[in-house]
Amino acid sequence: MSFEKYNKPLSKCLEVNCLCDKAQYNEAEKWEEQEIAEHLEKCPKCREYSLRNTKLTELCKKAKLETLKEEEIIEFKKLLKENLKS
Amino acid sequence: MAENTHQINPDKWVDSYSHYLFNYAIVRVNDREVAKDLISETFLAGLRSMKYFKGEATERTWLISILKRKIIDHYRKINSKKGQAEVKINYTDGDHEGEWLEEKVADNFEQSAEDELVNNELGAAIYNCLDKINPKHAQIFKMKTIDNFDTEVICNEFGISASNLWVIIHRARTALAECMEEKWLK
Structure with missing residues (x-):
C-alpha cells in the first residue's frame, strides 16, 4: 500500500490534531504539548476535537x-483450511 | 416474508470476524487461551453446520450464536467439574447443531455486573466501528492502541515515517469517533 498521500504538507489544524493524538499515547514532546496548548487557545474546532479525542481514549481504556x-x-486460517478440505 | 439474502463464506471468516469473536469471548471468559479455543470450536462447528445456514441472519450473527453456545458449554463444563452444574441448556450437539444455530441472537450477553455489560457492549461497539473504517488504518490503530506496539516497530512494519503514522492514527481515530459519536461520545 502506498502512503504517498500522507506526505502532503499538513494544515495547522491537522498538524495539531495529530499532535493531540500523539499526546493521547504519551508520546508528545514538551514543545509539542506547548504547541497544542497555544493552538487550542485560539481554535474552538480543535478544542472540540481534543475533547472528543480524550473521551475516545477513555472509552478504549474502559x-x-x-x-x-x-x-x-x-x-485459525490453517485450521479452517485443513477442515474445509476434509 | 423477509428475503434470505445473507451468504456464507468460510474463506473470509478469520479476516472478517476473528477479532470481533475474540473480543466477544475474552470479555466473557477472561482467558486468552480459552477464548482462542472457543473461537476454534466455533469455526469448526460453523463448518459442520454450514448446510443449515438459511441466510436469515448475517454470517457474523450466526457465528456469534455458535460462540455464545460454546461459552455456555465452557461454563457448564467448569461448573460440572466443581460439582455445581448450575447452567441448564437444552440443545443437541454434533451434526444437528446447525438446527438451533441460526437463532437471531443479540450480541450482548447477560453478566452479573452492570459495568461488565457496559464494557462488553463498548468493546463490541469499538470493533464494529473498526470493521467499517479503512482496514489498514484500523490495523495500525489496533497495533498502536490495543497492542501497544512502539511507534518505531509499526513504522518499520509498514515502511512509513512517524509523521505518516500519526496522520493514519488521526484518520482512524476521527473515523472511529464519528462512528461512536451517537451512542458513546455525546
Whole structure:
C-alpha cells in the first residue's frame, strides 16, 4: 500500500490534531504539548476535537480491548483450511 | 416474508470476524487461551453446520450464536467439574447443531455486573466501528492502541515515517469517533 498521500504538507489544524493524538499515547514532546496548548487557545474546532479525542481514549481504556496476534490469525486460517478440505 | 439474502463464506471468516469473536469471548471468559479455543470450536462447528445456514441472519450473527453456545458449554463444563452444574441448556450437539444455530441472537450477553455489560457492549461497539473504517488504518490503530506496539516497530512494519503514522492514527481515530459519536461520545 502506498502512503504517498500522507506526505502532503499538513494544515495547522491537522498538524495539531495529530499532535493531540500523539499526546493521547504519551508520546508528545514538551514543545509539542506547548504547541497544542497555544493552538487550542485560539481554535474552538480543535478544542472540540481534543475533547472528543480524550473521551475516545477513555472509552478504549474502559473497554479493555485485546486483539489476536498475527500468528494466532494464521493458526485459525490453517485450521479452517485443513477442515474445509476434509 | 423477509428475503434470505445473507451468504456464507468460510474463506473470509478469520479476516472478517476473528477479532470481533475474540473480543466477544475474552470479555466473557477472561482467558486468552480459552477464548482462542472457543473461537476454534466455533469455526469448526460453523463448518459442520454450514448446510443449515438459511441466510436469515448475517454470517457474523450466526457465528456469534455458535460462540455464545460454546461459552455456555465452557461454563457448564467448569461448573460440572466443581460439582455445581448450575447452567441448564437444552440443545443437541454434533451434526444437528446447525438446527438451533441460526437463532437471531443479540450480541450482548447477560453478566452479573452492570459495568461488565457496559464494557462488553463498548468493546463490541469499538470493533464494529473498526470493521467499517479503512482496514489498514484500523490495523495500525489496533497495533498502536490495543497492542501497544512502539511507534518505531509499526513504522518499520509498514515502511512509513512517524509523521505518516500519526496522520493514519488521526484518520482512524476521527473515523472511529464519528462512528461512536451517537451512542458513546455525546
